[in-house]
Amino acid sequence: MSEQLPAPDFDxxxxxxPNQNWVCGHACEGQPCRHGxxxxxxxxxTAECKPVLETKPGETKGRWRCTRPGExxxxxxxxxxxxxxxxxxxxxxxxxRVWRRRATLAVIAASFAVLLVLLGNPSWRNNFISxxxxxxxxxxxxxxxxxxxxxxxxxxxxxxxxxxxGPNGMVKAALSAEPGFFEFNKFLDAHAAAxxxxxxxxxxxxxxxxxxxxxxxxxxxxxxxxxxxxxLMAAATDADCVFCHxxxxxxxxxxxxxxxxxxxxxxxxxxxxxxxxxxKWRDPDTLKFNHALHLMGATIPNLPGGAKxxxxxxxxxxxxxxxxxxxxxxxxxxxxxxxxxxxxxPQLQLPHGSAEFVTAFLRSLPKxxxxxAAKKNQPDANTYVQQKLVALRTQFGSxxxxxxxxxxxxxxxxxxxxxxxxxGSTRALFPGCELCHEVKSxxxxxxxxxxxxxxxxxxxxxxxxxxxxxxxSCGQCHDAVHSKDTADILLPAKETCATCHSPRGGVVDTCATCHxxxxxxxxxx
Amino acid sequence: MKRFRRQFFLGMxxxxxxxxxxxxxxxxxxxxxxxxxxxxxxxxxxxLVLTFFNARKKLPFLALGKAETWLQIHIYLxxxxxxxxxxxxxxxxxxxxxxxxxxxxxxxxxASGVVGLFFSRTLPRRLATRGGEAIFEKIPAxxxxxxxxxxxxxxxxxxxxxxxxxxxxxxxxxxxEGPKNFWLHTFESRRPVSALLAELDDLRRFTxxxxxxxxxxxxxxxxxxDGLDYHRALxxxxxxxxxVHIPLTYGLLVFTVLHIVLVFGFSGGVQ
Numbered sequence: 056m057s058e059q060l061p062a063p064d065f066d067x068x069x070x071x072x073p074n075q076n077w078v079c080g081h082a083c084e085g086q087p088c089r090h091g092x093x094x095x096x097x098x099x100x101t102a103e104c105k106p107v108l109e110t111k112p113g114e115t116k117g118r119w120r121c122t123r124p125g126e127x128x129x130x131x132x133x134x135x136x137x138x139x140x141x142x143x144x145x146x147x148x149x150x151x152r153v154w155r156r157r158a159t160l161a162v163i164a165a166s167f168a169v170l171l172v173l174l175g176n177p178s179w180r181n182n183f184i185s186x187x188x189x190x191x192x193x194x195x196x197x198x199x200x201x202x203x204x205x206x207x208x209x210x211x212x213x214x215x216x217x218x219x220x221g222p223n224g225m226v227k228a229a230l231s232a233e234p235g236f237f238e239f240n241k242f243l244d245a246h247a248a249a250x251x252x253x254x255x256x257x258x259x260x261x262x263x264x265x266x267x268x269x270x271x272x273x274x275x276x277x278x279x280x281x282x283x284x285x286x287l288m289a290a291a292t293d294a295d296c297v298f299c300h301x302x303x304x305x306x307x308x309x310x311x312x313x314x315x316x317x318x319x320x321x322x323x324x325x326x327x328x329x330x331x332x333x334x335k336w337r338d339p340d341t342l343k344f345n346h347a348l349h350l351m352g353a354t355i356p357n358l359p360g361g362a363k364x365x366x367x368x369x370x371x372x373x374x375x376x377x378x379x380x381x382x383x384x385x386x387x388x389x390x391x392x393x394x395x396x397x398x399x400x401p402q403l404q405l406p407h408g409s410a411e412f413v414t415a416f417l418r419s420l421p422k423x424x425x426x427x428a429a430k431k432n433q434p435d436a437n438t439y440v441q442q443k444l445v446a447l448r449t450q451f452g453s454x455x456x457x458x459x460x461x462x463x464x465x466x467x468x469x470x471x472x473x474x475x476x477x478x479g480s481t482r483a484l485f486p487g488c489e490l491c492h493e494v495k496s497x498x499x500x501x502x503x504x505x506x507x508x509x510x511x512x513x514x515x516x517x518x519x520x521x522x523x524x525x526x527x528s529c530g531q532c533h534d535a536v537h538s539k540d541t542a543d544i545l546l547p548a549k550e551t552c553a554t555c556h557s558p559r560g561g562v563v564d565t566c567a568t569c570h571x572x573x574x575x576x577x578x579x580x
Numbered sequence: 581m582k583r584f585r586r587q588f589f590l591g592m593x594x595x596x597x598x599x600x601x602x603x604x605x606x607x608x609x610x611x612x613x614x615x616x617x618x619x620x621x622x623x624x625x626x627x628l629v630l631t632f633f634n635a636r637k638k639l640p641f642l643a644l645g646k647a648e649t650w651l652q653i654h655i656y657l658x659x660x661x662x663x664x665x666x667x668x669x670x671x672x673x674x675x676x677x678x679x680x681x682x683x684x685x686x687x688x689x690x691a692s693g694v695v696g697l698f699f700s701r702t703l704p705r706r707l708a709t710r711g712g713e714a715i716f717e718k719i720p721a722x723x724x725x726x727x728x729x730x731x732x733x734x735x736x737x738x739x740x741x742x743x744x745x746x747x748x749x750x751x752x753x754x755x756x757e758g759p760k761n762f763w764l765h766t767f768e769s770r771r772p773v774s775a776l777l778a779e780l781d782d783l784r785r786f787t788x789x790x791x792x793x794x795x796x797x798x799x800x801x802x803x804x805x806d807g808l809d810y811h812r813a814l815x816x817x818x819x820x821x822x823x824v825h826i827p828l829t830y831g832l833l834v835f836t837v838l839h840i841v842l843v844f845g846f847s848g849g850v851q
Contacts, residue, residue, distance in 0.1 A: 075717075083720035150717070151819050155826060162827035166834040184842055187675025217845040229845035234614065236844060239621070242614040253847075278613060283675060294611050 076153045080145025089124065092147030100145060102138030103128065174222045181210045181218070187283035201260055214256040214282075248278040248298060274299070279572065293321075296566040322564045323557035328549050331513055337542040341493035342507040346535040346545065358390065366529040376522030381509055384408075392491070396461055397447060403427060405461065410504045413488075417458050420444065462488050462502040513546055517569040591656045599663045606667045619668040620843070624836060626661050630654055631829055658693050665690075682839055685832040692825040699821055703814045706768070712807050716815040719759075723808055727756040730801045733794055741791045744798070747783055751776065752798065756805055765813035773806040 077096040079087035090099040103123050110117030119136045121127035130139045149157075173183045192198065193214075202213050211218025217228035233251070234241035250273050257276045278298070279291040297320055299305045306316045317327045330336070349355055355364055362368075369387040370379045382388075384407050394405040403423060406412040416423065424443045428436035451457040464487030488494050493505040530536060532547040555562040609615060633654040636644055644650075665686055674683040714722060733739060734748030761772050780799050784792055 078717065082717075084724045085721035087721075155823055158823055159827040159830050162831040163834060166831045170834070170838055183677045184846075185676045186679050211846070215846045225845040226841055229841045232844040232847055234617075236840075239618070242618045242621075243612070244614075248613040251847075275613075285675075298611050298613075 074152065076150055077147040078150055080147055082148070088142050088145070096147045096149060096153075098144045098147055100142040102142060103140040104132075104138050106132035106136050106138060108136060171222075174225075177221070180221075185211070185283065188285050190282060190284070190288035191286045192288060193282065214253055216252065248274045250275045251277075253277060291567055291572065293565050293567075296570075296572075300566075321558075322549075322566070322569075323553040323559070326549060326553075329514065329546070331544050331546060332548055336513075336544055338510070338544055340508050340510070340541055341505045342509070342541060343491050343493075344541045346538040346543075348539065350536050356391070366533075366535065370529075372521055377518070377520045378511070379521065381511060388491075396457075397443065398450075399446060400424075400427070400443065402430075410462070410488075410494075410502055413461065414458065414501060417454065417461065420447070420454075458502075460487060462494050462504075465490050513544060518571065519569070587652060591652055595656045595659055598660050602660075602663055602667060610670065616668065616670070617843070617847075619664065620840070623661065623664045623668050624840065626657060626664060627833070627836065630657055630661065631833065634826060634829075655693075655697060658690065662690055678835075678839070678842070682832070682835045685828060685835055689825060689828045689832050692821055692828065696821040696825055699818055703818050707811060707814055710807065710810055712811065714808060714811040714815075716812070716819070719808060719812050719815075723756070723759070723805065726801055726805050726808065730756050730798060730805075733797055733801070739794070741787065741794065743783065743786050744791055744794055747779075748798070751779060752802070755802065759812050760809050761806075762809075762813045762816070765810045766817055770806075773802065776802055 075091075076094065077092035079091050079100075080098070081087050088098075088100045089103075090101070093099050104121055104127075106119040107122055108117045109120050119132035119134075121131050121138075123138075123140075128140055133139050173179050188194075217225045220228070229236070254276050261276070279295040281289045299309075300319045303318050306318050310316045317325070319326050327333070345352075349364055350366070357363055358368065369382050372378075373380045384392075389407070393401075394407055395401050395403070396405055397403055406416055421440050421444065424440040425436050428439040433439040447457060451460050488502075488504055492507070495503050495505065497503040524532070532551055533545045535545050538545055553564075554560055556564040556568065558564070606619075609618075612618070633650050636642075636650050637647060640647075669683075674680050730748065730752060734741075734744050734752065739745060755776060761769075764770075764772060777799055780795055780802065784795060787795060
């Protein structure tokens with residue numbers, strides 16, 4: 056390596072080194088001293104030279120010689136050996152480099168001071184380090200009362216162990232954190248979302264933590280419920296659900312014997328078809344109802360007031376607007392199916408709901424007609440009753456025949472006279488129980504009606520809100536006009552939902568739109 | 581220039597590639613439960629590398645590569661750090677006093693770095709355009725020499741013009757006394773020196789031939805002093821931005837270390 060020599064005109068004495076911390080106070084006058092300040096900024100100026108004592112052979116005193124660079128001075132050294140030309144002391148000036156270092160140290164010191172003051176004061180600490188507003192569920196008077204009940208700290212310590220301590224405790228907590236500072240393999244673990252120590256704080260109040268399906272791996276509360284995001288706790292996102300449901304390993308582990316838990320990323324893409332379709336479920340209800348006939352049948356009369364029978368007459372929203380109220384005979388059927396058995400006496404109708412009551416009613420018909428005569432102020436009640444009974448016998452035969460007719464007839468056309476609230480020649484208003492119900496003979500010989508089982512929910516794991524779908528017609532989702540069988544389940548297929556609930560349809564299609572993570576049944580326990 | 585363009589092209593290419601890769605990795609792995617820890621450590625490591633550039637300048641005896649190479653790495657890595665910072669925040673605004681302070685410190689350090697880069701790319705060009713060379717540390721001495729020269733012309737033994745002496749005492753002495761017009765020089769304004777030279781020119785009407793020769797010399801000294809002030813203003817600007825960038829960097833590191841302690845201390849896994 057060749058030695059780099061200074062240029063011939065290089066003035067070593069006046070060379071300004073940018074990395075020097077101090078410069079001579081005379082430098083601004085263009086006359087810096089040869090020595091310059093020391094590293095601590097003290098002036099080292101003494102004199103222009105340091106005379107040297109030269110002693111010739113034989114001499115005892117010797118002679119002081121001037122060593123000034125360039126030419127020796129005219130006067131020469133003083134008799135005591137000191138230089139005759141002392142340099143006036145200066146006040147060395149710090150360079151920008153020193154000022155910058157001072158500014159850096161000041162900022163570092165100020166940072167430490169501010170942090171120590173804020174972290175050392177418990178009342179300021181929590182506000183200062185909190186990474187955002189706590190949700191209203193975990194703050195306010197209600198939470199304070201709950202925390203007091205559960206003997207929890209009112210502040211950060213309610214959830215965080217480190218929140219109960221000062222700076223030392225925070226450092227200790229950090230050093231014992233799991234995963235630790237440099238456990239990068241755990242940071243990279245794509246399957247980890249297991250409950251941690253902080254979930255213990257959650258469970259102080261939320262007593263049943265594992266609300267999800269029992270075959271699923273437990274997930275930390277904080278994985279989905281991110282706190283410190285404002286008054287409203289951030290809603291779980293699809294990414295939270297897909298973390299497990301999009302993971303083949305997790306889903307394989309969660310699969311119980313004989314069942315495969317599908318891997319799902321997006322509703323429209325890979326959400327499986329609804330089970331009632333894939334498993335060909337049938338409605339087990341014994342009640343007989345033909346949707347197609349009621350909606351499209353030419354023989355279906357108009358409702359009182361002239362309106363045509365439609366879906367909304369029987370299926371009405373409940374108070375919450377989410378689901379439909381159960382169809383009830385009194386509200387939805389009686390207007391057409393009035394249970395009138397005597398064509399000439401519309402005031403007398405069979406009771407609905409119990410075969411025993413119907414039997415008892417029929418066997419007390421003389422009494423029923425007598426009561427009716429009394430209500431109508433018939434002058435001769437006995438004659439009235441006898442006339443009615445004779446008319447019934449004429450039409451139906453004996454009492455047993457009438458009873459059999461009422462329970463088991465499935466005739467669809469009835470008397471050509473005014474009955475119930477409808478008039479004209481119409482279908483039988485009350486041909487018999489068996490038209491709608493499953494009627495069997497009991498061991499005792501009396502008829503028994505199988506109680507209808509009307510399931511309120513088919514997709515029990517999903518939620519739905521009819522009110523939010525009010526802008527579309529019933530028929531767009533429920534193919535009722537083609538259903539003639541009660542066993543048909545008139546729910547839409549997944550593709551029907553995905554028509555709107557998909558990126559292409561433009562309607563929200565998040566997991567949480569239909570599903571909820573927490574299992575309400577387990578939670579209730 | 582060709583070399584600079586090549587450096588710029590390669591640097592931008594590397595920055596864009598790194599940004600694209602980081603965003604792709606973010607999209608791929610952002611669902612990891614401890615993702616923020618990962619991005620946080622990467623960000624901190626990059627910040628330490630950036631800070632080490634300052635230490636590298638103080639260790640010229642170590643064979644750690646050219647300072648110029650380090651500067652290029654510092655610049656492009658600095659821009660990439662902003663991307664990493666946004667990824668670490670998951671592209672959300674920070675919340676809470678501490679995190680907001682931390683974010684502001686980062687923003688100020690980054691912004692001062694960008695400003696410094698702008699200065700270091702534009703001010704040397706302006707200095708070269710103006711002409712002349714002056715080592716910043718020698719500027720006080722040069723100014724002193726100019727002041728002495730002007731004093732000798734106006735007030736020295738050979739000066740015999742009361743008009744010039746009066747004008748020097750009133751107008752030129754304050755001008756030569758110290759650095760002037762920092763902000764005006766920074767914004768490339770020559771209004772003050774033009775006004776001063778115009779006044780000197782006006783003075784010619786009241787002077788004889790010999791005095792005019794003195795005025796010409798004084799005008800030359802005024803121009804030199806103005807050039808010196810211009811150099812000082814721009815060179816000082818080139819140094820002053822570091823008074824924001826470097827101290828705040830260390831403040832940011834202090835807050836970052838505390839941030840690491842807090843996130844681990846308050847994380848879910850604390851025993």
